[in-house]
Amino acid sequence: MIIIIFIYFIYLFGDSGKPRFGESNVYTLGTIGAHRIVSTKLPAVGHTREATTAAGNTTTRLLGTFQKVEYVFLVGVGGGVPHYTDYNKHVRLGDVVVSCPGKDRNVYVYCENAICSDKGFDFETKAYKPSNLILQEIAQQPPSAETDKLYMSIGERDLIEVAHPTPQDSSVKRLDGCPRIHLSPVASGRQVVRDDRLRQQFASKVGALAFDCEVDPVIESILGNCKESFVCVRGIADYKDGTRRKEWQPYAALAAASVMKAVVCGMEPPTNV
Template sequence: CAGGVPHYTDANKHIRRGDIIVGYPNEEDYVYGIYEAEQSSEGYEFVSTCYKPKNLQLYQLMEPIKENYQQTNATRPSTHKYPWEKFLEDGMQYLLSHNIDCLPPSTDHLYIKMENGEIVEVEHPNKNTRDYTRPKVCFGMIAGGKNILTNDYFKTTLSEKCNVLCFDSEIDQVLAAIQGNQIESFMIIRGVADYHDGTLNKEWQPYSSLCAASFMKTIIYKIP
């Protein structure tokens, strides 16, 4: 799971628990970056080590899915389900039948850190009741970095500059294994469990993981 980057005023840019994040190639085809903030004469600058698949075949398979979702999601009828939503529903029913709790928690509190250090709870910009059988899917960069994850200012700044949608502190080890085994094609799909790095809010992890797995299954079914 990953930690989403919330937007406190724009519902379209807001990332919430339960959303699906797909690491999507930027202009240089990077999908994941490890960032560190270093002090400079102008304040801070970001130093990065970025990763990209050598073979973009999986993204070519996903592109029609992405385009269809972005074009139809806002106007589709309530009865229409995307493939991953059907997989999510099936997965939840299966796990619940085996007494495994994978339902989303009833609360999704959002907090903001004020300039004086005070932590204040705020409302989500998208106040409408959510249908958790229809998770939002977002496409953009995923990032990590030790001194980034603990600093809200760095995370917000990096999100605005590089279209980073979520942070994850554990993928770098996976990517090291991918490179070590010379795997040329890969895709990173994460479910948002909190607003940090995916490790703090364990109550959301089962549902968020299932959301990500459902979208991954959709891609797998497209492989010839």
């Protein structure tokens, strides 16, 4: 089994590896846990359809070269959707959003146009969902809480099991310096990203907690190549689409890559090696 990981807007990894089979793209081959992987850095995704189309073409070439790819990770930075009143729903810089099914079972939603009407805005969208949600299921299933047992030494080698401290109120307190992981669809679309009001309305409509810089052509290439499983992992670098707050991009990329590795290591070992 080969797992493909696209490194998108990640500053952690330099370009390495050698082109294969006459390919001009640069790939890095290796392993994570028990799984074989191939990774590449997509072309710089800009705010033009030409740029995103180039990223889709890169994906198509890669999947043509490595035809045994089974799972696709789109890893990089994005923009968080803040919640101004609910502490537990608020997405902050450095957090990670993993694309998981929302209200309509979609994991990625691209807004093509927002049309003003008497009732507000009507959004024209393209939505995507994998036919196999195994990667999302792994991201949503940490080890059982029953296995998180706390022991206290009472002298010599004697231990007693003790209860974990409980929060003083209903909020799930955030630890300083520690990102939180959120599960929701990821959204994109130049028109909605540029307008804060539209952005909040669209995020609320589709249940998204993060926006990125339009990778819908990449996802269309993945689905067009009959790959059943894909997931977007976005470290939050700003409150737009991940391209503006340069000082948070390296940390957000690191957080996203760490979550990606945890999901890969949570997968069953391959049986066809």
